[in-house]
Amino acid sequence: MTKILQVKDLELSFHTFAGEVKAIRGVNFDLNKGETLAIVGESGSGKSVTTKSIMRLLPESSSEFKNGEILFNGKDLTKLPEQEMQKIRGKDISMIFQDPMTSLNPTMTIGKQVMEPILKHQKVSKAKARKVAIELLAMVGIPNAENRYKMYPHQFSGGQRQRIVIATALACNPQILIADEPTTALDVTIQAQILELMKDIQKKIDTSIIFITHDLGVVANVADRVAVMYGGKIVEIGTVDEIFYNPQHPYTWGLLSSMPSMDVNEEKLYAIPGTPPDLLFPPKGDAFALRSEYALQIDMEEPPPFFQVSETHYAATWLLHPQAPQVEPPAAIIERMRTFPGSRYYEATGGRA
Amino acid sequence: MQKDYEQLPQDKFKRITLNSDHAERIAKPSLSFWQDAWLRLRKNKGAVVSLVVLVLMIILALVGPHLNGHDGTTQNLRHANLPPKMQGIENLGVMDGVGNLGGKKIDLYEMKKVDEYYWFGTDGLGRDLFTRLWQGTQISLLIAFVAAMIDLVIGVIYGGVSGYFGGRTDDIMQRIVEILIGIPTLIVVILMLMIMEPGIKAIIIAISITGWIGMSRIVRAQILKFKNQEFVLAARTLGTNDKKIMSKHLMPNVLGIIIINTMFTIPNAIFFEAFLSFIGIGLQPPNASLGTLINDGYKVMEHQPYVLLFPAIVISVLMIAFNLIGDGLRDALDPKMKD
């Protein structure tokens, strides 16, 4: 597998009136060609900021890279001059935003907006660009694209607008597509359609996708690998199966337990106590320890390193240290682990539910 | 991603139990809406300076007329048309009593054998302009404040009732507003002034007769915005009555915008008063307001520019201060306010 993007020790801060907000505090991950990596976490965990920093879309006046690098095709994106960055945006890496109602320019026809990256990055005539744009619109499922090409965003529904945004993002066959909660603002039925569309497209153009979401149901549906973020750090990363059926970090346990599911009869839905850490004054040790019932003394003192669980699975929790006591995950998690070969609760006979 | 984990003291791996209150602890001190707004307003230098300037102006408007012993209405033709002269800075070449007389620069105080100091000079009737200026400022501020208060009361009640009760009430009230809003303020103000006895009362009535419409529209829009929000529905579900919902739930949310709007009505009223007095249908002599003073000054601008200069500065500074405070309040109370 070729690594198309490598994020190493990324640290980023915002300068605000209140002081320095350490929004990303050492993030590491790789993105392989053709895969979908989901980044999950609650609001304020730094997932959106991470991807916006890859695109360098954060306001330059208030944000600052403190450390680390983002390697894309051998270039460190954190150090690239703005002009070089403009050549990458929309061409090699493109992005879809959360709210389709606000992410299209209300006073520009959708055709023009889809054409914009084509004209910007490829040396083609207007007529050709127009043709490509219509094809793209048809591909993302806008019926009657030739005629609707000249319409304005408000003449489309939310789901259709998100399709148009996707068409724009795909205009130059990007190597990486970053989708920042692309379905959050949509109806559930539309959500499913958009997810299907994204999966289809990935098959067609072989792009890598970074999919940001807080919805674990969506993750299971689209992702190959999952990174769980908390307090500006990745706390656990692994394949979808590893994260869903052999989670190691107490925060991942919390997330999975708080996901309503059909097959487990819960009396009441689990909620993670407390609130996310204030990144103006990030905690010294494990940021989640304050909210975790599995906290160890050392969590208060030192941030945990990544412990390897398998070839593809890493988790940053002191619980994986050989000296750490064995703890019993929540019942629902044990239930999940029973079905995963290699987990300590695996029941060979049980198999996958 | 280390493989060999360093050996750490075993007691570090003791499990600890944390009080869950600890997790729920809120790190930042909790500030009320108004405390927060005040902090933000204090960061706005323009607004803070304006606030200080405004307070100084108001104090001067109150005590200024009694500061130099002249009373502002006494006419003394021997002392007419004296340029500004002030102790202390008269030696610096400004405000030294030197004025133009037939194209020559001459110390008019010496020539007319006047021993007193007229800080801002005198007018053609020998009245002290310093005293008159602050008397005028007082009147202008009074007119502006009262007009703004009337706008506020009528506007809030009209807009509040219309927005809160909605339905037919709102329909009828809004039709009336739609027609009134079409009538240009200038026209109404001028017509009203022409049929009333000129004076402070007439100006206040003329300014407020259409002034409240803007406020009522803003209040109505805000009430409409808030009244269907969940917190109001919740209060209603719990059986809170109309009066209480209005006063406890809606008004606090609308208060910010009311204050901001008032901060912009006041300079508007100051302007209108001055405007009306300047074109000659506002306050009548010998009453002084900033407008009449500017009008008087304008007439003799060619030869005694100082008569115009001081009231022009005062009205400009007042207007700038009110506008900057209004801007500051708008940013502080609601950074995203657009409607």
Next chain:
Amino acid sequence: MVKYIGKRIIYMFITMFLIATATFFLMQTLPGSPIASYSKLNDTQKAIVEKKYGIDKPTPVQYAIYMKNLAKGDLGTSFAFKGKSVNDLLASRIKPSFILGAQAMVFGTIIGILLGMLAALRQNTFWDYGSTFLAILGTSIPSFVFAALLQYYVASQWHLLPVGLWNDGWKSSILPSLALAMGPLALSARFIRTEMIEVMSSDYITLAKAKGANKFEIAFKHAFRNALIPLVTVLGPVAAGLVTGSLVVEKIFAIPGIGEQFVSSIMVNDFATIMGTTLFFSAFLIVVIFIVDILYGVIDPRIRLAGGKS
């Protein structure tokens, strides 16, 4: 849309009718007028006026006659200007007022837009503070103070331009236009700055950036149009400000325009001219606001649809 326009036109007529009625009855209660001025006329004039307006008849009849003449577009006869019709008076004076207003409007808005853009794109720099300060001055300093200062310094002291009157061609119009332009300038600069900052932080600007657009394209291709469209809404207040300003500015520079005439007709209680000019100003402002609303619907695609539906 058609229904909306129709509704608006009806409202315009109701408003005009109310203004005309109010003006008429207010003028009736005006001390000393119109009979006082009427008595200054000679007998032939009296006869003409009596016949046309029924001054000797009871008020309701006078009102009916007045409204009938008004419907025909006849604003009446001036008492101060020896029997000249108000229509003629207005017509003879509209040109200077129009030129001043148009020049002030064009100059003020263009400079205002430029300043506002500059301030928004160079936020928190010297340019931002400079143009914001200028805008504050423009909104705060009353037009007559500004006009008086211009006249004193530029004309009387430095002798660069005429002190007043309307007899030196274009030169005569520079200072009064400048004095009038401060309002629209300040208003549009402030408006565009706020709008631009708002637009620049919107999602579609971030998306445009994510498409690889450069700063110039973002500011002009994407943001500018969106920031400019709502500026149409300030045209109403700007027009009202220009009318207000024209009264004092024309008075100060002794411009033979409608504003100057209005002020002097108030001074001499010229009943018919006051009413006529009042109606003229009202009609002008009402029409401006109407056009602004329609225009806003036409140029903003979002509203165009919303209007079509309702």
